[in-house]
Amino acid sequence: MTIHLPFWIPIHTVLATNQKTIKSVFFILYLLGFLGIGFGFFLFNSNLELYVTLAELATKFGTISLYLFLLTLVPGILQRLNVVVLLSTSVVLFRRQIGIVMYILALLHSxxxxxxxxxxTSDLRLQNFATREIYGLIAILILFPVWITSNDVSQKKFGRFWKSIQRLTYIAMFFIYLHVAAIEKSAQLLTAIVILLEIISWIKIWLRRPTRTNLTS
Ligand code: HEM
Known part of the structure:
Protein backbone atom coordinates (compact mmCIF):
# COMPACT_ATOMS: atom_id res chain seq x y z
CA MET A 1 0.00 0.00 0.00
CA THR A 2 1.36 3.43 -0.93
CA ILE A 3 0.27 6.58 0.89
CA HIS A 4 0.94 9.80 -1.01
CA LEU A 5 1.54 12.99 0.94
CA PRO A 6 2.18 15.46 -1.92
CA PHE A 7 3.22 18.31 0.40
CA TRP A 8 6.06 16.13 1.70
CA ILE A 9 7.79 15.69 -1.69
CA PRO A 10 9.57 19.12 -1.70
CA ILE A 11 10.47 18.68 1.99
CA HIS A 12 11.99 15.27 1.27
CA THR A 13 13.94 16.74 -1.66
CA VAL A 14 15.42 19.41 0.60
CA LEU A 15 16.29 16.81 3.25
CA ALA A 16 17.83 14.41 0.73
CA THR A 17 19.94 17.04 -1.02
CA ASN A 18 21.20 18.60 2.22
CA GLN A 19 22.03 15.43 4.11
CA LYS A 20 25.61 16.44 4.88
CA THR A 21 24.63 19.82 6.32
CA ILE A 22 21.78 18.34 8.35
CA LYS A 23 24.09 15.63 9.74
CA SER A 24 26.53 18.38 10.79
CA VAL A 25 23.68 20.09 12.66
CA PHE A 26 22.99 16.78 14.43
CA PHE A 27 26.67 16.59 15.38
CA ILE A 28 26.48 20.06 16.94
CA LEU A 29 23.42 18.91 18.89
CA TYR A 30 25.40 15.94 20.27
CA LEU A 31 28.13 18.29 21.49
CA LEU A 32 25.62 20.73 23.00
CA GLY A 33 23.95 17.81 24.78
CA PHE A 34 27.15 16.67 26.45
CA LEU A 35 28.13 20.24 27.32
CA GLY A 36 24.64 20.64 28.81
CA ILE A 37 25.19 17.67 31.11
CA GLY A 38 28.58 18.98 32.28
CA PHE A 39 27.09 22.45 32.75
CA GLY A 40 24.38 20.95 34.99
CA PHE A 41 26.97 19.75 37.53
CA PHE A 42 28.53 23.21 37.60
CA LEU A 43 25.19 25.00 37.80
CA PHE A 44 23.82 22.91 40.67
CA ASN A 45 26.34 24.53 43.02
CA SER A 46 26.68 27.94 41.40
CA ASN A 47 23.14 28.91 40.38
CA LEU A 48 20.43 26.67 41.76
CA GLU A 49 17.63 28.90 40.45
CA LEU A 50 18.80 28.51 36.86
CA TYR A 51 19.35 24.80 37.49
CA VAL A 52 15.70 24.39 38.55
CA THR A 53 14.56 26.21 35.39
CA LEU A 54 16.71 23.92 33.24
CA ALA A 55 15.42 20.87 35.14
CA GLU A 56 11.89 21.89 34.10
CA LEU A 57 13.16 22.01 30.50
CA ALA A 58 14.70 18.58 31.05
CA THR A 59 11.20 17.18 31.65
CA LYS A 60 10.33 18.36 28.13
CA PHE A 61 13.54 16.75 26.85
CA GLY A 62 12.14 13.45 28.15
CA THR A 63 9.03 14.00 26.04
CA ILE A 64 11.06 14.94 22.92
CA SER A 65 13.32 11.95 23.50
CA LEU A 66 10.29 9.67 23.69
CA TYR A 67 8.79 11.02 20.46
CA LEU A 68 12.11 10.71 18.64
CA PHE A 69 12.40 7.14 19.91
CA LEU A 70 8.95 6.31 18.56
CA LEU A 71 9.82 8.06 15.27
CA THR A 72 12.84 5.78 14.76
CA LEU A 73 10.53 2.75 15.07
CA VAL A 74 8.01 3.96 12.46
CA PRO A 75 9.96 3.13 9.22
CA GLY A 76 10.54 -0.48 10.33
CA ILE A 77 6.86 -0.91 11.27
CA LEU A 78 5.65 0.53 7.95
CA GLN A 79 8.13 -1.56 5.98
CA ARG A 80 6.96 -4.78 7.68
CA LEU A 81 3.33 -3.78 7.08
CA ASN A 82 4.16 -3.05 3.41
CA VAL A 83 3.06 0.57 3.71
CA VAL A 84 5.12 2.95 1.57
CA VAL A 85 5.22 6.55 2.78
CA LEU A 86 7.83 9.06 1.60
CA LEU A 87 7.94 10.53 5.12
CA SER A 88 9.26 7.19 6.33
CA THR A 89 12.05 7.33 3.70
CA SER A 90 12.95 10.79 5.02
CA VAL A 91 13.22 9.41 8.55
CA VAL A 92 15.47 6.58 7.32
CA LEU A 93 17.91 9.17 5.91
CA PHE A 94 18.56 10.39 9.47
CA ARG A 95 17.38 7.47 11.61
CA ARG A 96 20.79 6.91 13.14
CA GLN A 97 21.23 10.60 13.99
CA ILE A 98 17.70 10.80 15.39
CA GLY A 99 18.46 7.79 17.61
CA ILE A 100 21.69 9.35 18.90
CA VAL A 101 20.00 12.67 19.70
CA MET A 102 17.15 10.76 21.35
CA TYR A 103 19.63 9.05 23.66
CA ILE A 104 21.52 12.24 24.52
CA LEU A 105 18.22 13.99 25.33
CA ALA A 106 17.26 11.05 27.58
CA LEU A 107 20.63 11.42 29.33
CA LEU A 108 20.14 15.18 29.79
CA HIS A 109 16.62 14.48 31.08
CA SER A 110 17.69 11.87 33.62
CA THR A 121 24.63 15.98 47.35
CA SER A 122 26.87 12.89 47.54
CA ASP A 123 23.82 10.68 47.85
CA LEU A 124 23.70 8.61 44.66
CA ARG A 125 21.93 5.39 45.68
CA LEU A 126 19.55 3.04 43.90
CA GLN A 127 17.08 3.45 46.79
CA ASN A 128 16.81 7.16 45.93
CA PHE A 129 15.25 6.39 42.56
CA ALA A 130 11.48 6.00 42.33
CA THR A 131 10.31 2.78 40.63
CA ARG A 132 9.39 4.70 37.46
CA GLU A 133 12.90 6.17 37.38
CA ILE A 134 14.38 2.68 37.69
CA TYR A 135 12.40 1.69 34.56
CA GLY A 136 13.88 4.74 32.81
CA LEU A 137 17.36 3.82 34.00
CA ILE A 138 16.98 0.25 32.73
CA ALA A 139 15.89 1.64 29.33
CA ILE A 140 18.93 3.94 29.26
CA LEU A 141 21.27 1.05 30.15
CA ILE A 142 19.76 -1.27 27.51
CA LEU A 143 19.99 1.46 24.88
CA PHE A 144 23.65 2.17 25.68
CA PRO A 145 25.11 -0.56 23.38
CA VAL A 146 22.59 0.43 20.70
CA TRP A 147 23.69 4.04 20.94
CA ILE A 148 27.44 3.37 21.06
CA THR A 149 27.26 1.07 18.00
CA SER A 150 25.11 3.42 15.91
CA ASN A 151 27.92 4.12 13.44
CA ASP A 152 29.44 2.63 10.27
CA VAL A 153 32.61 1.41 12.02
CA SER A 154 30.63 -0.68 14.54
CA GLN A 155 28.30 -1.94 11.82
CA LYS A 156 31.31 -3.27 9.88
CA LYS A 157 33.07 -4.59 12.99
CA PHE A 158 30.08 -6.49 14.43
CA GLY A 159 28.73 -7.77 11.10
CA ARG A 160 25.57 -9.84 11.55
CA PHE A 161 25.70 -9.41 15.33
CA TRP A 162 25.16 -5.65 14.83
CA LYS A 163 21.47 -6.19 14.01
CA SER A 164 21.03 -8.17 17.24
CA ILE A 165 22.54 -5.29 19.21
CA GLN A 166 20.20 -2.82 17.51
CA ARG A 167 17.25 -5.07 18.35
CA LEU A 168 17.83 -4.38 22.06
CA THR A 169 15.72 -1.34 21.19
CA TYR A 170 12.64 -3.57 21.37
CA ILE A 171 13.41 -4.56 24.96
CA ALA A 172 14.10 -0.93 25.91
CA MET A 173 10.76 0.00 24.35
CA PHE A 174 8.87 -1.88 27.09
CA PHE A 175 10.83 -0.21 29.90
CA ILE A 176 10.25 3.20 28.33
CA TYR A 177 6.55 2.35 28.28
CA LEU A 178 6.63 1.41 31.98
CA HIS A 179 8.51 4.65 32.74
CA VAL A 180 6.04 6.93 30.95
CA ALA A 181 2.96 4.87 31.89
CA ALA A 182 3.32 6.03 35.47
CA ILE A 183 3.77 9.68 34.48
CA GLU A 184 2.06 10.95 31.36
CA LYS A 185 -1.24 9.73 29.90
CA SER A 186 -0.91 10.99 26.29
CA ALA A 187 2.70 9.79 26.03
CA GLN A 188 1.58 6.47 27.46
CA LEU A 189 -1.17 6.11 24.85
CA LEU A 190 1.08 6.97 21.91
CA THR A 191 3.81 4.62 23.15
CA ALA A 192 1.24 1.84 23.59
CA ILE A 193 -0.05 2.35 20.01
CA VAL A 194 3.48 2.20 18.55
CA ILE A 195 4.34 -0.90 20.62
CA LEU A 196 1.13 -2.56 19.43
CA LEU A 197 1.91 -1.75 15.77
CA GLU A 198 5.46 -3.00 16.29
CA ILE A 199 4.13 -6.32 17.62
CA ILE A 200 1.52 -6.62 14.83
CA SER A 201 4.17 -5.93 12.16
CA TRP A 202 6.45 -8.64 13.59
CA ILE A 203 3.56 -11.12 13.82
CA LYS A 204 2.83 -10.42 10.15
CA ILE A 205 6.46 -11.13 9.21
CA TRP A 206 6.42 -14.28 11.32
CA LEU A 207 3.20 -15.56 9.71
CA ARG A 208 4.57 -14.91 6.20
CA ARG A 209 7.78 -16.78 6.97
CA PRO A 210 8.17 -19.77 4.62
CA THR A 211 7.63 -22.92 6.68
CA ARG A 212 9.78 -26.05 6.31
CA THR A 213 6.91 -27.90 4.52
CA ASN A 214 6.48 -25.00 2.08
CA LEU A 215 10.19 -25.05 1.34
CA THR A 216 10.37 -28.78 0.68
CA SER A 217 7.13 -29.08 -1.34
C1 HEM B 1 14.90 6.52 27.41
C2 HEM B 1 14.77 7.06 28.57
C3 HEM B 1 13.69 8.00 29.01
C4 HEM B 1 12.63 8.57 28.34
C5 HEM B 1 12.26 8.42 26.89
C6 HEM B 1 11.91 9.38 29.30
C7 HEM B 1 10.76 10.09 29.02
C8 HEM B 1 9.99 10.75 29.95
C9 HEM B 1 8.73 11.38 29.69
C10 HEM B 1 8.03 11.43 28.35
C11 HEM B 1 8.29 11.93 30.85
C12 HEM B 1 6.99 12.70 31.08
C13 HEM B 1 7.30 14.17 30.88
C14 HEM B 1 6.15 15.08 31.31
O1 HEM B 1 5.46 14.75 32.27
O2 HEM B 1 6.00 16.16 30.68
C15 HEM B 1 9.29 11.65 31.86
C16 HEM B 1 9.22 12.08 33.16
C17 HEM B 1 10.18 11.85 34.10
N1 HEM B 1 11.35 11.15 33.93
FE1 HEM B 1 11.94 10.23 32.23
N2 HEM B 1 12.54 9.30 30.51
C18 HEM B 1 13.62 8.47 30.38
C19 HEM B 1 14.52 8.12 31.36
C20 HEM B 1 14.51 8.63 32.63
C21 HEM B 1 15.49 8.33 33.65
C22 HEM B 1 16.69 7.40 33.46
C23 HEM B 1 15.14 9.04 34.75
C24 HEM B 1 15.81 9.13 36.09
C25 HEM B 1 16.68 8.34 36.55
C26 HEM B 1 13.93 9.78 34.45
C27 HEM B 1 13.27 10.62 35.32
C28 HEM B 1 12.06 11.18 35.11
C29 HEM B 1 11.29 11.94 36.08
C30 HEM B 1 11.74 12.24 37.51
C31 HEM B 1 10.12 12.35 35.46
C32 HEM B 1 8.97 13.14 36.07
C33 HEM B 1 9.17 14.59 35.80
C34 HEM B 1 8.05 15.43 36.35
O3 HEM B 1 6.88 15.00 36.28
O4 HEM B 1 8.35 16.52 36.82
N3 HEM B 1 13.59 9.52 33.15
N4 HEM B 1 10.30 10.92 31.30
Missing amino acids: FYLSIIPQVM
Missing part, protein backbone atom coordinates in the same frame (compact mmCIF):
# COMPACT_ATOMS: atom_id res chain seq x y z
CA PHE A 111 20.83 13.73 34.73
CA TYR A 112 19.01 17.00 35.42
CA LEU A 113 15.99 15.35 37.06
CA SER A 114 17.71 12.74 39.18
CA ILE A 115 21.39 12.01 38.78
CA ILE A 116 23.00 15.47 39.13
CA PRO A 117 21.12 16.34 42.36
CA GLN A 118 22.06 12.96 43.86
CA VAL A 119 25.72 13.16 42.79
CA MET A 120 26.10 16.76 43.93
Whole structure:
Protein backbone atom coordinates (compact mmCIF):
# COMPACT_ATOMS: atom_id res chain seq x y z
CA MET A 1 0.00 0.00 0.00
CA THR A 2 1.36 3.43 -0.93
CA ILE A 3 0.27 6.58 0.89
CA HIS A 4 0.94 9.80 -1.01
CA LEU A 5 1.54 12.99 0.94
CA PRO A 6 2.18 15.46 -1.92
CA PHE A 7 3.22 18.31 0.40
CA TRP A 8 6.06 16.13 1.70
CA ILE A 9 7.79 15.69 -1.69
CA PRO A 10 9.57 19.12 -1.70
CA ILE A 11 10.47 18.68 1.99
CA HIS A 12 11.99 15.27 1.27
CA THR A 13 13.94 16.74 -1.66
CA VAL A 14 15.42 19.41 0.60
CA LEU A 15 16.29 16.81 3.25
CA ALA A 16 17.83 14.41 0.73
CA THR A 17 19.94 17.04 -1.02
CA ASN A 18 21.20 18.60 2.22
CA GLN A 19 22.03 15.43 4.11
CA LYS A 20 25.61 16.44 4.88
CA THR A 21 24.63 19.82 6.32
CA ILE A 22 21.78 18.34 8.35
CA LYS A 23 24.09 15.63 9.74
CA SER A 24 26.53 18.38 10.79
CA VAL A 25 23.68 20.09 12.66
CA PHE A 26 22.99 16.78 14.43
CA PHE A 27 26.67 16.59 15.38
CA ILE A 28 26.48 20.06 16.94
CA LEU A 29 23.42 18.91 18.89
CA TYR A 30 25.40 15.94 20.27
CA LEU A 31 28.13 18.29 21.49
CA LEU A 32 25.62 20.73 23.00
CA GLY A 33 23.95 17.81 24.78
CA PHE A 34 27.15 16.67 26.45
CA LEU A 35 28.13 20.24 27.32
CA GLY A 36 24.64 20.64 28.81
CA ILE A 37 25.19 17.67 31.11
CA GLY A 38 28.58 18.98 32.28
CA PHE A 39 27.09 22.45 32.75
CA GLY A 40 24.38 20.95 34.99
CA PHE A 41 26.97 19.75 37.53
CA PHE A 42 28.53 23.21 37.60
CA LEU A 43 25.19 25.00 37.80
CA PHE A 44 23.82 22.91 40.67
CA ASN A 45 26.34 24.53 43.02
CA SER A 46 26.68 27.94 41.40
CA ASN A 47 23.14 28.91 40.38
CA LEU A 48 20.43 26.67 41.76
CA GLU A 49 17.63 28.90 40.45
CA LEU A 50 18.80 28.51 36.86
CA TYR A 51 19.35 24.80 37.49
CA VAL A 52 15.70 24.39 38.55
CA THR A 53 14.56 26.21 35.39
CA LEU A 54 16.71 23.92 33.24
CA ALA A 55 15.42 20.87 35.14
CA GLU A 56 11.89 21.89 34.10
CA LEU A 57 13.16 22.01 30.50
CA ALA A 58 14.70 18.58 31.05
CA THR A 59 11.20 17.18 31.65
CA LYS A 60 10.33 18.36 28.13
CA PHE A 61 13.54 16.75 26.85
CA GLY A 62 12.14 13.45 28.15
CA THR A 63 9.03 14.00 26.04
CA ILE A 64 11.06 14.94 22.92
CA SER A 65 13.32 11.95 23.50
CA LEU A 66 10.29 9.67 23.69
CA TYR A 67 8.79 11.02 20.46
CA LEU A 68 12.11 10.71 18.64
CA PHE A 69 12.40 7.14 19.91
CA LEU A 70 8.95 6.31 18.56
CA LEU A 71 9.82 8.06 15.27
CA THR A 72 12.84 5.78 14.76
CA LEU A 73 10.53 2.75 15.07
CA VAL A 74 8.01 3.96 12.46
CA PRO A 75 9.96 3.13 9.22
CA GLY A 76 10.54 -0.48 10.33
CA ILE A 77 6.86 -0.91 11.27
CA LEU A 78 5.65 0.53 7.95
CA GLN A 79 8.13 -1.56 5.98
CA ARG A 80 6.96 -4.78 7.68
CA LEU A 81 3.33 -3.78 7.08
CA ASN A 82 4.16 -3.05 3.41
CA VAL A 83 3.06 0.57 3.71
CA VAL A 84 5.12 2.95 1.57
CA VAL A 85 5.22 6.55 2.78
CA LEU A 86 7.83 9.06 1.60
CA LEU A 87 7.94 10.53 5.12
CA SER A 88 9.26 7.19 6.33
CA THR A 89 12.05 7.33 3.70
CA SER A 90 12.95 10.79 5.02
CA VAL A 91 13.22 9.41 8.55
CA VAL A 92 15.47 6.58 7.32
CA LEU A 93 17.91 9.17 5.91
CA PHE A 94 18.56 10.39 9.47
CA ARG A 95 17.38 7.47 11.61
CA ARG A 96 20.79 6.91 13.14
CA GLN A 97 21.23 10.60 13.99
CA ILE A 98 17.70 10.80 15.39
CA GLY A 99 18.46 7.79 17.61
CA ILE A 100 21.69 9.35 18.90
CA VAL A 101 20.00 12.67 19.70
CA MET A 102 17.15 10.76 21.35
CA TYR A 103 19.63 9.05 23.66
CA ILE A 104 21.52 12.24 24.52
CA LEU A 105 18.22 13.99 25.33
CA ALA A 106 17.26 11.05 27.58
CA LEU A 107 20.63 11.42 29.33
CA LEU A 108 20.14 15.18 29.79
CA HIS A 109 16.62 14.48 31.08
CA SER A 110 17.69 11.87 33.62
CA PHE A 111 20.83 13.73 34.73
CA TYR A 112 19.01 17.00 35.42
CA LEU A 113 15.99 15.35 37.06
CA SER A 114 17.71 12.74 39.18
CA ILE A 115 21.39 12.01 38.78
CA ILE A 116 23.00 15.47 39.13
CA PRO A 117 21.12 16.34 42.36
CA GLN A 118 22.06 12.96 43.86
CA VAL A 119 25.72 13.16 42.79
CA MET A 120 26.10 16.76 43.93
CA THR A 121 24.63 15.98 47.35
CA SER A 122 26.87 12.89 47.54
CA ASP A 123 23.82 10.68 47.85
CA LEU A 124 23.70 8.61 44.66
CA ARG A 125 21.93 5.39 45.68
CA LEU A 126 19.55 3.04 43.90
CA GLN A 127 17.08 3.45 46.79
CA ASN A 128 16.81 7.16 45.93
CA PHE A 129 15.25 6.39 42.56
CA ALA A 130 11.48 6.00 42.33
CA THR A 131 10.31 2.78 40.63
CA ARG A 132 9.39 4.70 37.46
CA GLU A 133 12.90 6.17 37.38
CA ILE A 134 14.38 2.68 37.69
CA TYR A 135 12.40 1.69 34.56
CA GLY A 136 13.88 4.74 32.81
CA LEU A 137 17.36 3.82 34.00
CA ILE A 138 16.98 0.25 32.73
CA ALA A 139 15.89 1.64 29.33
CA ILE A 140 18.93 3.94 29.26
CA LEU A 141 21.27 1.05 30.15
CA ILE A 142 19.76 -1.27 27.51
CA LEU A 143 19.99 1.46 24.88
CA PHE A 144 23.65 2.17 25.68
CA PRO A 145 25.11 -0.56 23.38
CA VAL A 146 22.59 0.43 20.70
CA TRP A 147 23.69 4.04 20.94
CA ILE A 148 27.44 3.37 21.06
CA THR A 149 27.26 1.07 18.00
CA SER A 150 25.11 3.42 15.91
CA ASN A 151 27.92 4.12 13.44
CA ASP A 152 29.44 2.63 10.27
CA VAL A 153 32.61 1.41 12.02
CA SER A 154 30.63 -0.68 14.54
CA GLN A 155 28.30 -1.94 11.82
CA LYS A 156 31.31 -3.27 9.88
CA LYS A 157 33.07 -4.59 12.99
CA PHE A 158 30.08 -6.49 14.43
CA GLY A 159 28.73 -7.77 11.10
CA ARG A 160 25.57 -9.84 11.55
CA PHE A 161 25.70 -9.41 15.33
CA TRP A 162 25.16 -5.65 14.83
CA LYS A 163 21.47 -6.19 14.01
CA SER A 164 21.03 -8.17 17.24
CA ILE A 165 22.54 -5.29 19.21
CA GLN A 166 20.20 -2.82 17.51
CA ARG A 167 17.25 -5.07 18.35
CA LEU A 168 17.83 -4.38 22.06
CA THR A 169 15.72 -1.34 21.19
CA TYR A 170 12.64 -3.57 21.37
CA ILE A 171 13.41 -4.56 24.96
CA ALA A 172 14.10 -0.93 25.91
CA MET A 173 10.76 0.00 24.35
CA PHE A 174 8.87 -1.88 27.09
CA PHE A 175 10.83 -0.21 29.90
CA ILE A 176 10.25 3.20 28.33
CA TYR A 177 6.55 2.35 28.28
CA LEU A 178 6.63 1.41 31.98
CA HIS A 179 8.51 4.65 32.74
CA VAL A 180 6.04 6.93 30.95
CA ALA A 181 2.96 4.87 31.89
CA ALA A 182 3.32 6.03 35.47
CA ILE A 183 3.77 9.68 34.48
CA GLU A 184 2.06 10.95 31.36
CA LYS A 185 -1.24 9.73 29.90
CA SER A 186 -0.91 10.99 26.29
CA ALA A 187 2.70 9.79 26.03
CA GLN A 188 1.58 6.47 27.46
CA LEU A 189 -1.17 6.11 24.85
CA LEU A 190 1.08 6.97 21.91
CA THR A 191 3.81 4.62 23.15
CA ALA A 192 1.24 1.84 23.59
CA ILE A 193 -0.05 2.35 20.01
CA VAL A 194 3.48 2.20 18.55
CA ILE A 195 4.34 -0.90 20.62
CA LEU A 196 1.13 -2.56 19.43
CA LEU A 197 1.91 -1.75 15.77
CA GLU A 198 5.46 -3.00 16.29
CA ILE A 199 4.13 -6.32 17.62
CA ILE A 200 1.52 -6.62 14.83
CA SER A 201 4.17 -5.93 12.16
CA TRP A 202 6.45 -8.64 13.59
CA ILE A 203 3.56 -11.12 13.82
CA LYS A 204 2.83 -10.42 10.15
CA ILE A 205 6.46 -11.13 9.21
CA TRP A 206 6.42 -14.28 11.32
CA LEU A 207 3.20 -15.56 9.71
CA ARG A 208 4.57 -14.91 6.20
CA ARG A 209 7.78 -16.78 6.97
CA PRO A 210 8.17 -19.77 4.62
CA THR A 211 7.63 -22.92 6.68
CA ARG A 212 9.78 -26.05 6.31
CA THR A 213 6.91 -27.90 4.52
CA ASN A 214 6.48 -25.00 2.08
CA LEU A 215 10.19 -25.05 1.34
CA THR A 216 10.37 -28.78 0.68
CA SER A 217 7.13 -29.08 -1.34
C1 HEM B 1 14.90 6.52 27.41
C2 HEM B 1 14.77 7.06 28.57
C3 HEM B 1 13.69 8.00 29.01
C4 HEM B 1 12.63 8.57 28.34
C5 HEM B 1 12.26 8.42 26.89
C6 HEM B 1 11.91 9.38 29.30
C7 HEM B 1 10.76 10.09 29.02
C8 HEM B 1 9.99 10.75 29.95
C9 HEM B 1 8.73 11.38 29.69
C10 HEM B 1 8.03 11.43 28.35
C11 HEM B 1 8.29 11.93 30.85
C12 HEM B 1 6.99 12.70 31.08
C13 HEM B 1 7.30 14.17 30.88
C14 HEM B 1 6.15 15.08 31.31
O1 HEM B 1 5.46 14.75 32.27
O2 HEM B 1 6.00 16.16 30.68
C15 HEM B 1 9.29 11.65 31.86
C16 HEM B 1 9.22 12.08 33.16
C17 HEM B 1 10.18 11.85 34.10
N1 HEM B 1 11.35 11.15 33.93
FE1 HEM B 1 11.94 10.23 32.23
N2 HEM B 1 12.54 9.30 30.51
C18 HEM B 1 13.62 8.47 30.38
C19 HEM B 1 14.52 8.12 31.36
C20 HEM B 1 14.51 8.63 32.63
C21 HEM B 1 15.49 8.33 33.65
C22 HEM B 1 16.69 7.40 33.46
C23 HEM B 1 15.14 9.04 34.75
C24 HEM B 1 15.81 9.13 36.09
C25 HEM B 1 16.68 8.34 36.55
C26 HEM B 1 13.93 9.78 34.45
C27 HEM B 1 13.27 10.62 35.32
C28 HEM B 1 12.06 11.18 35.11
C29 HEM B 1 11.29 11.94 36.08
C30 HEM B 1 11.74 12.24 37.51
C31 HEM B 1 10.12 12.35 35.46
C32 HEM B 1 8.97 13.14 36.07
C33 HEM B 1 9.17 14.59 35.80
C34 HEM B 1 8.05 15.43 36.35
O3 HEM B 1 6.88 15.00 36.28
O4 HEM B 1 8.35 16.52 36.82
N3 HEM B 1 13.59 9.52 33.15
N4 HEM B 1 10.30 10.92 31.30
